[in-house]
Structure formats: structure tokens, C-alpha cells
Amino acid sequence: MSALIGKGAQRDAAGPGLPALMRDAAASCALIELQDLSVRFGNRTILDRLNCTLSGRAIGLLGPNGAGKSTLINSLLGFYKPAGGTAQVLGYDIRKQTKQIRTIVGYMPENDSFIANMTAVSFVRLMAELSGLPSEAALERAHEALFYVGLGEARYRKLGTYSLGMKQLAKLAQALVHGPKLVILDEPTNGLDPPARQRMVRLVQEMKDSGEVRIVLCSHLLHDVEQTCDEVLILNQGRIVHYSNLEEERKANLRFVELETVGDQAPFAEALIKMGCECALLGQGRVKMVLNNGVDIRDIYRVAGERQIQLRRLNYRRDSLEDIFLKAVEQGSRPPVPVGSAAHGNL
Amino acid sequence: MAIYKRTYRAYAGPLTPEWSRFWVLTRYAWRYLFRSRAMTGFFILCFFPAIVMALGLYLNHSESLLRLLRMPSGRALIGDFPLYFRVFVQMQTGWAMLLTAFAGPTLISPDLVNNALPLYFCRPFSRAEYVLGKFCVIAWLVSLITWIPGLILFLIEVGLSGPAWGWNNLYLARGILLGSLGYVLVYSFIGLALSAWVKWKPVAGALVLGTFFLGAGFGAAINEVLHTKNGYFIDTGHMLKVFMEALFRVPTADDEVSSIAAVIQLLAVCGLCLWLLSRKTRAFEVVR
Numbered sequence: 227m228s229a230l231i232g233k234g235a236q237r238d239a240a241g242p243g244l245p246a247l248m249r250d251a252a253a254s255c256a257l258i259e260l261q262d263l264s265v266r267f268g269n270r271t272i273l274d275r276l277n278c279t280l281s282g283r284a285i286g287l288l289g290p291n292g293a294g295k296s297t298l299i300n301s302l303l304g305f306y307k308p309a310g311g312t313a314q315v316l317g318y319d320i321r322k323q324t325k326q327i328r329t330i331v332g333y334m335p336e337n338d339s340f341i342a343n344m345t346a347v348s349f350v351r352l353m354a355e356l357s358g359l360p361s362e363a364a365l366e367r368a369h370e371a372l373f374y375v376g377l378g379e380a381r382y383r384k385l386g387t388y389s390l391g392m393k394q395l396a397k398l399a400q401a402l403v404h405g406p407k408l409v410i411l412d413e414p415t416n417g418l419d420p421p422a423r424q425r426m427v428r429l430v431q432e433m434k435d436s437g438e439v440r441i442v443l444c445s446h447l448l449h450d451v452e453q454t455c456d457e458v459l460i461l462n463q464g465r466i467v468h469y470s471n472l473e474e475e476r477k478a479n480l481r482f483v484e485l486e487t488v489g490d491q492a493p494f495a496e497a498l499i500k501m502g503c504e505c506a507l508l509g510q511g512r513v514k515m516v517l518n519n520g521v522d523i524r525d526i527y528r529v530a531g532e533r534q535i536q537l538r539r540l541n542y543r544r545d546s547l548e549d550i551f552l553k554a555v556e557q558g559s560r561p562p563v564p565v566g567s568a569a570h571g572n573l
Numbered sequence: 574m575a576i577y578k579r580t581y582r583a584y585a586g587p588l589t590p591e592w593s594r595f596w597v598l599t600r601y602a603w604r605y606l607f608r609s610r611a612m613t614g615f616f617i618l619c620f621f622p623a624i625v626m627a628l629g630l631y632l633n634h635s636e637s638l639l640r641l642l643r644m645p646s647g648r649a650l651i652g653d654f655p656l657y658f659r660v661f662v663q664m665q666t667g668w669a670m671l672l673t674a675f676a677g678p679t680l681i682s683p684d685l686v687n688n689a690l691p692l693y694f695c696r697p698f699s700r701a702e703y704v705l706g707k708f709c710v711i712a713w714l715v716s717l718i719t720w721i722p723g724l725i726l727f728l729i730e731v732g733l734s735g736p737a738w739g740w741n742n743l744y745l746a747r748g749i750l751l752g753s754l755g756y757v758l759v760y761s762f763i764g765l766a767l768s769a770w771v772k773w774k775p776v777a778g779a780l781v782l783g784t785f786f787l788g789a790g791f792g793a794a795i796n797e798v799l800h801t802k803n804g805y806f807i808d809t810g811h812m813l814k815v816f817m818e819a820l821f822r823v824p825t826a827d828d829e830v831s832s833i834a835a836v837i838q839l840l841a842v843c844g845l846c847l848w849l850l851s852r853k854t855r856a857f858e859v860v861r
Contacts, residue, residue: 303695305856325697333695339688343605355597357696358588367584374581400692405584436581 255317256281257408257440258302262311265294265301272297274464275311282456282473284434287444288551289461295444296336298461299410303333316408329358332401336412336444338393342386346372349385350399357404364403371399375429391422398429402439409433410442415450423450430454452547460554468554472547481517483526486539494533501525511538594698598706599713606676606710615675616714619668623722626661627729634733654730658745659752659821662723663814666756669715670785676714677764678777680707685853686772694856704765704850711761720753744822752817759813759839762846769853785810805830805838812838 258280265273273294287295300306302315304324312319318326341349347368354364354371372381375395380388385396394414401409411430415423427450433439434454445451451458456473459466487494488511495505495513502518517523523540530537607613632638633650644650651657684690693703727746731739739746763784771777788808795804805811812835819825819832 300857303856305691305694325699328695329697331695333691335688335691335695337688339692341683341687341689343683348601352597352601353692353696355589356594356693356698358591358594359584360587360589363584363586370582402581404696405582407583433581438581438583 256314257285257316258442259314260311261313263298263301263308263313264310265297265306266309271309272464273301276313276466278459278466278469280457280459282440282471283437284430284441284443284455284457286451286455286458286472287442287461288446288448288451288458288547290555292463293461294464295461296412297464299333299412299442299444303328303331303410330407332404332406332409332439334397334401334409334411334414336416340385340393340396343384345382345384346377346388346396346399347381349396350403353400354403359404367403367405368399371403372396374402375399376425390417391419394418394422394426398426402433406439408440408442410444412444413446414443415445415447423447427453448547448551458547458550460551462555468550470547470550482542483515483517483523484539484541485513485515485526485537487511487513487530487535487537489533489535491535494530494535497529497533498526501529591697595702595706595709598703599709602676602680602707602710603714606679612675616672616718619665619672619718620722622661622664622668623718623726626657626726629657630726630729630733654742655745655748655821655823658723658727658749659817659823661726662719662749662752662817665719665723666715666753666760666813669719669756669760670782672714672718673711673760673764674778674781676711677760677781678768678771678774680710681765681768681850681854682772682774682777685769690854691856700851700854703854704847707765707768708761711764712757715757715760716753719756720750723749723753744820748817748820748822752820755813755816755839758843759809762843762850763809766846766849769850802828802830806834809839809842 256279258278260276260278263273263276264271276298287298289295297306301308302313302320304320304327308321312321314320315327316330318330320327341352344352347365350368350371351361351364354367355361359367369378369381372378375398377392377395377399380392385393388396394416398411398414401411414430415426418426430441430443430450431454434441441454443451443455452472456471458468458470458472460468460470491507491511491513495507498505498515498521501521503521504516506514508514526540527537529535607616629651632642639650684693690703694700724746727739727742727749764781767777767780767784771780789810792804792806792808792811795807796802797804805815812830815825815830815832815835816839819835825831
């Protein structure tokens with residue numbers, strides 16, 4: 227399958243007019259496939275044998291500072307040569323097919339990247355022309371992209387005069403102008419005020435919903451990732467510490483309950499597990515559980531009464547992305563977990 | 574896409590050939606350069622000597638005009654054509670140096686200051702294409718005022734004196750072309766390398782001139798103090814002159830370096846500049 231997609235995508239890179247069937251096939255193939263990918267700078271291992279397959283429409287890349295997120299992005303773009311293993315982006319190998327990858331990818335870097343003495347429209351047009359668009363088409367697309375991101379009225383202003391939020395939007399426009407199949411956004415909401423952040427998140431959601439582009443979003447703001455992404459990959463110290471398919475979790479509609487109890491939790495938890503619930507003791511009287519379909523809240527009260535457990539608080543609460551993230555980072559020093567497309571968020 | 578339909582849409586139109594994309598950078602750089610009236614004015618001024626030299630060639634063949642200038646009958650205005658063309662090329666390369674000092678610093682340093690290189694290299698656009706695109710900015714500007722008008726002057730003289738003269742003096746055309754190309758290469762590479770390493774434009778411009786003038790000064794001092802010819806190896810301007818004089822068949826003086834040594838030195842300078850460029854033109858600097 228992936229070979230077939232690879233050929234299809236290759237044909238698209240060589241010229242326009244990719245048949246709709248192939249476009250659909252390309253859209254459904256693995257977005258990113260990491261195969262024992264390692265990156266080293268001198269003696270330092272930055273990425274340590276990463277393995278995973280990501281196929282969502284929008285993938286969140288999370289991790290604390292220095293986790294290797296930006297290095298992973300840069301390696302996927304071919305800026306850093308892998309020390310071991312390889313990776314594929316939409317079927318293209320990062321070692322051998324860098325040019326093809328760069329043809330179908332739009333990249334919005336984290337730091338300020340622009341040419342200060344150019345107007346936004348000239349800058350975006352230049353980027354489009356460098357991606358291979360003919361001059362007139364590039365100009366047309368530059369106007370469109372700037373209107374799309376909301377800089378239409380300011381497109382003839384020099385980039386050096388833009389506010390931080392506007393610069394972020396200009397960077398997004400240049401990433402979109404050549405119509406990529408995959409957009410890599412590195413901290414797109416960095417330094418934005420709440421309305422600008424909301425606007426950026428809405429744009430990313432719109433892009434995802436258009437179905438024409440897939441997104442890799444690298445951000446420290448977990449709420450942004452939770453709002454926009456289907457899958458989340460958490461890195462810590464150059465290793466994958468967690469993979470979560472948010473979309474599947476949402477679909478699964480599991481019934482998460484969080485309890486705060488006083489008393490001996492062990493027999494209480496045992497009884498709940500016997501009833502078919504998934505249960506985790508978090509210490510200090512806190513219990514998290516997923517209710518089985520046949521189990522009701524009344525059953526929890528009943529079991530608690532039988533075991534003489536006091537229920538001080540009961541919340542319906544799923545693990546937020548923040549919980550998942552913090553737990554994953556805490557577990558970061560443990561051996562890497564195997565990840566796959568069927569993985570679920572843990573309790 | 575109409576503005577009212579502000580949705581994301583993939584591009585499905587034709588693409589330009591990959592080999593031609595370096596030219597995009599050249600075009601944009603020229604557009605930026607010629608927005609400056611000073612630059613445009615100076616560039617136009619650089620063609621003035623070529624016009625004067627062309628008039629000189631015409632006068633040389635116009636007896637009526639020579640009589641008007643009260644030149645003695647039978648005496649030519651231009652006695653030594655190799656010197657005439659060599660002086661033209663050397664004069665133009667002087668202008669070219671100033672042009673390089675003006676245009677060179679605007680090429681790479683703004684991209685580095687604004688951290689724009691990742692945006693270039695995340696596209697199907699290589700570092701080599703980037704350097705080639707920027708190289709062409711200076712190379713074509715310098716070409717337009719050196720070997721291109723030089724060859725036009727040569728063709729004018731062929732037209733006035735006849736094909737036999739052209740055939741006998743073909744080495745002059747070769748000298749104009751190759752001698753100028755030597756300057757084109759060295760100026761372009763030095764301009765780019767300094768632009769990549771010195772982010773402050775006025776300093777980079779001054780350094781372009783300094784490379785030649787300070788090199789000449791130090792080279793002469795070394796030669797004088799140590800009674801040697803090795804000082805010329807840091808005087809790139811002198812080496813370019815030696816290379817061109819060899820092409821124009823000017824006899825080499827005893828205290829002069831050989832043309833082969835000059836070529837080697839010039840290639841070494843170009844190599845050094847390329848190495849300096851390769852160190853700086855990266856999407857991200859890796860701290861090991």
C-alpha cells in the first residue's frame with residue numbers, strides 16, 4: 227500500500243493533475259512513519275530510535291523543552307541527517323527523497339523567519355515561486371493566502387512593521403501558499419494574545435476540516451493541541467513516551483469517573499474491577515475508573531457502602547491532555563512504550 | 574479563489590522547471606537593488622566609459638572627424654588596440670568593484686539577520702541553488718559592465734576594420750571575456766562570502782573594498798620588507814591584473830609572479846569563499 231502511495235505521490239510531485247482516486251489514496255496513507263530514527267549532534271543523542279506510525283489528519287507533537295520535537299521536524303524536512311534508521315513522510319524516505327518531501331510540505335518555523343524589508347505579498351510570492359509556482363500564479367496565490375490567514379488588508383505593508391501576531395500569520399501564509407499536502411506548524415501560537423491565538427487555532431481547525439491538507443502541530447499549549455489534533459505524540463529526552471489517538475478516544479465515549487475516597491481503597495477497587503470496570507489508584511484516596519457498560523453510578527455507591535468507604539467527591543472526568551502529558555513526561559525515564567495506531571489514552 | 578471563498582485550496586496548476594528556480598532569487602534581488610536611485614544612477618554611469626570607448630573607435634576610423642580634431646593625416650587616434658581594450662576592461666573592473674561593494678552586502682546578510690534560510694531550504698530548493706541565485710546577482714551586474722560591452726566594442730572594431738583584423742586579434746576577445754570572467758568570479762564570491770559572515774551591511778561593503786586595498790597594501794609591505802614576491806599572494810587585485818595581462822599577451826616582468834601562480838591564487842580565493850559560504854548557508858546551525 228505504502229509503495230503504491232509513494233508512486234502516486236511521486237507522480238504528483240512531477241506534475242499537476244493527480245487523479246482524485248490517487249489523491250484520496252495519498253490522503254489515507256501513513257502521514258509519518260518513523261523507523262528506528264536516531265539523530266545525533268556530535269556525541270549527544272537528540273532522537274533515540276523512534277518508532278511509530280502516524281496517520282491522523284492533524285498530529286500534535288508535544289514534549290518539554292529539549293525533548294527533540296523541533297529536531298524531529300527538522301529531520302523530517304531533511305535539515306538533519308539521521309544517524310540511524312529512517313523515516314517516511316507521506317511515503318517518501320527522508321534519506322533519499324528530501325526534495326519530494328519538501329515539494330509537498332509547508333513549514334512554519336518557530337522563530338521569526340521573514341525578510342523585513344519586503345512587503346508581505348512580495349515575500350509570500352517569492353516563497354511560492356521558490357516552490358515552483360509560475361510568477362503570475364504565485365502572485366495570485368500570495369494574495370489568496372494572505373486573505374485566507376486574515377492579512378488581506380495589511381498585505382502591502384513591510385513585514386518589519388508587523389506585530390508578532392501578524393508575523394505568525396505571514397509565516398502561516400508562506401507555508402500554505404504553494405498548496406502543500408502536509409503543513410508542519412512549529413509553535414504557531416507562540417507569543418500570541420488570546421484573540422490572535424484563538425484565530426490561529428480556528429485557522430488550523432479549518433485547514434484540517436477542509437480535508438485537503440494534513441497537519442503536524444508542535445506546541446507547548448496543550449489546549450491548542452487538544453482542540454485541533456486527532457493524534458498526539460509525546461516526546462521526552464529524545465524518546466517517544468506516549469502516543470494517544472484523541473479522535474478514537476473521543477469516539478470510544480468511555481465513561482471516566484474520578485473519585486476522592488476515605489478508607490481502604492484496595493478492596494473497593496477490587497470489587498469494581500470484578501464488575502468489569504477499569505480502575506487506577508492514584509494515591510491520597512484518589513481513584514480513577516472507566517465504567518463498564520453494565521455498571522451504573524449507583525453501583526459505585528453501593529460497593530462503597532458495602533466496603534465502608536466514604537466517597538468525598540465524584541467527578542465525571544476523562545484524562546485531559548494535560549494529565550496525559552504530565553504522566554507521560556514523568557514516565558519519560560522508563561523504557562519507551564510501543565506505539566501504534568490502535569493505542570488508547572491510559573487512565 | 575475568490576476572496577469571499579476564503580478556504581484552503583491546494584494548488585493544482587503547472588510548476589516551473591526545477592533548474593530555473595535559482596533565477597527567482599536573482600530577479601528579486603535585482604528588483605530590490607534597483608529600487609535605490611543611487612544604485613540605478615551608478616549602474617547607468619558604469620556604461621559611460623563604454624560609450625566613450627565606442628566613440629573613440631568610431632573616431633579612429635573617421636578621417637573627416639579626425640581632420641576636424643586637427644589630427645595629423647595618416648596618424649591613428651588609437652595606436653595600440655591591446656592596450657585600448659585592456660584599459661577599458663581594467664577601468665570597468667574598478668567600477669565593478671564598487672558595484673560589488675554596494676550590491677554584495679544586500680544579498681545574504683538580510684536572510685541571515687531575519688533567519689529566513691529555513692524558509693528557503695524547506696522548499697524544493699537546495700543550498701547550491703541558493704548560492705547560485707545570489708551569485709548571479711553580482712555576476713550578471715558585473716558582466717553587463719565588463720565583458721559584454723567589451724565584446725561589443727571588439728565587434729564594433731571588427732565591423733570598422735574588417736574580419737581580417739578580427740581574426741588576427743581574436744586573442745583580444747578572449748582576453749576581454751576570460752579576464753573579465755576572472756573578475757566576475759572573484760568579485761561575486763568575495764561579495765557573497767562577506768555578506769554571509771558580516772551582518773552589518775556598511776561594514777560588509779567596506780570589507781569588500783578592504784579585501785583589495787588592504788591586500789594590496791600588506792602585499793606591497795611584505796614584498797618590500799622581505800624582498801620577495803610572495804606578498805602578491807594576498808593581493809588578489811594584483812593577481813587578477815596578472816591573469817588579465819597574460820591573456821592580453823603583455824610580457825611578464827622579472828619581479829612579477831607567473832600567470833599560473835595567479836590562477837592558482839584566484840582559485841584558492843574562490844574555494845575559500847565557497848567554503849565560507851557553505852558554513853553559513855544552512856537552514857539551522859548545529860551546536861555539537
